[in-house]
Amino acid sequence: MGLLIEGRWHDQWYDTAKDGRFQREQAQRRHWITADGSAGPSGDSGFAAEAGRYHLYVSLACPWAHRTLILRTLKGLDSVIDVSVVSWLMREHGWTFDPQFGSSGDALDSFTFLHQRYTAEDPRYTGRVTVPLLWDKHRQRIVSNESAEIIRMFNSAFDDVTGSRLDFYPEPLRAKIDALNDRIYPRVNNGVYRAGFATTQEAYEEAFDEVFGELDWLDQHLAEHRYLAGEYLTEADWRLFTTLIRFDPVYHGHFKCNLRRITDYPQLSNWLRELYQWPGVAETVDFTHIKGHYYASHATINPTGVIPKGPAQNLLAAHNRDRLEGNGIWQRN
Numbered sequence: 471m472g473l474l475i476e477g478r479w480h481d482q483w484y485d486t487a488k489d490g491r492f493q494r495e496q497a498q499r500r501h502w503i504t505a506d507g508s509a510g511p512s513g514d515s516g517f518a519a520e521a522g523r524y525h526l527y528v529s530l531a532c533p534w535a536h537r538t539l540i541l542r543t544l545k546g547l548d549s550v551i552d553v554s555v556v557s558w559l560m561r562e563h564g565w566t567f568d569p570q571f572g573s574s575g576d577a578l579d580s581f582t583f584l585h586q587r588y589t590a591e592d593p594r595y596t597g598r599v600t601v602p603l604l605w606d607k608h609r610q611r612i613v614s615n616e617s618a619e620i621i622r623m624f625n626s627a628f629d630d631v632t633g634s635r636l637d638f639y640p641e642p643l644r645a646k647i648d649a650l651n652d653r654i655y656p657r658v659n660n661g662v663y664r665a666g667f668a669t670t671q672e673a674y675e676e677a678f679d680e681v682f683g684e685l686d687w688l689d690q691h692l693a694e695h696r697y698l699a700g701e702y703l704t705e706a707d708w709r710l711f712t713t714l715i716r717f718d719p720v721y722h723g724h725f726k727c728n729l730r731r732i733t734d735y736p737q738l739s740n741w742l743r744e745l746y747q748w749p750g751v752a753e754t755v756d757f758t759h760i761k762g763h764y765y766a767s768h769a770t771i772n773p774t775g776v777i778p779k780g781p782a783q784n785l786l787a788a789h790n791r792d793r794l795e796g797n798g799i800w801q802r803n
């Protein structure tokens with residue numbers, strides 16, 4: 471675990487010295503792929519949607535990268551945007567392409583470390599070296615390293631290339647989806663990390679209480695709504711899914727979020743199974759990468775690196791979500 475300073479790699483754990491609280495660094499590359507290459511909400515223009523032009527770097531362990539893989543599959547982009555997978559083990563060199571630990575290798579330049587991809591664009595890059603990362607082979611530039619924005623691009627930019635009309639961020643539901651994301655991101659998606667990476671009791675308990683307060687609310691909410699935003703399955707569901715699928719195997723133990731498991735929540739556990747069973751999704755979930763990464767990479771939390779064998783899970787068991795009204799995925803006209 472580390473970061474680049476002026477293009478040089480430094481092996482350094484997160485700095486929580488100020489108050490024991492973990493703070494996630496803001497993503498630095500925020501360009502947008504658009505259908506015609508016009509500028510998006512931030513960054514430069516000139517990133518037009520084209521088959522074969524872009525490459526996605528992911529970790530199968532990482533919940534943020536996982537969102538992008540799910541949207542890539544559901545939007546029919548598997549043959550349009552190719553992928554390199556980093557190793558699940560992340561130690562002194564950060565993310566690597568070591569095939570011994572599940573990496574596909576770097577399909578573009580046979581790099582050894584992901585930080586080489588960052589310095590390939592900017593030899594003086596300063597910042598954390600994170601996944602997901604979307605690379606433009608054409609201009610040799612990073613398009614984006616912000617998953618929340620990469621999934622929005624995947625949702626719409628390539629529709630003329632793929633013919634997909636599925637919409638995970640439909641106009642009439644945007645306010646609702648934004649409001650859900652705004653509460654779920656700090657309390658759950660990042661909340662589990664704030665609990666797990668806290669280095670004071672106070673910081674840990676504050677995050678822990680927020681995680682479970684929000685999970686309790688979500689469980690009640692899903693008693694009356696098939697999906698988070700109502701009758702349609704949207705990006706808000708997928709953003710929560712990638713955290714909750716990691717919850718019982720990792721966050722409950724490794725990040726000490728152990729008040730309850732997702733299995734103990736009647737609605738959340740059924741909702742999680744429905745999403746896991748959605749065509750194409752189970753193939754994006756890899757528990758070897760997920761458990762191996764967290765337990766073996768975070769030496770400050772688990773110095774032995776021993777990876778737990780459990781828990782037993784049955785994600786293919788029947789769910790009861792059909793009792794609620796649902797329309798599946800919104801279709802654009």
Ligand SMILES: N[C@@H](CCC(=O)N[C@@H](CS)C(=O)NCC(=O)O)C(=O)O
Pocket residue numbers: 471472473494495496497531532533534535564598599600601602615616617618
């Ligand atoms: N804002 C980013 C966060 C990505 C992120 O923090 N990824 C983690 C993996 S789960 C990472 O690469 N961490 C490496 C590090 O912080 O050094 C996003 O959502 O895309």
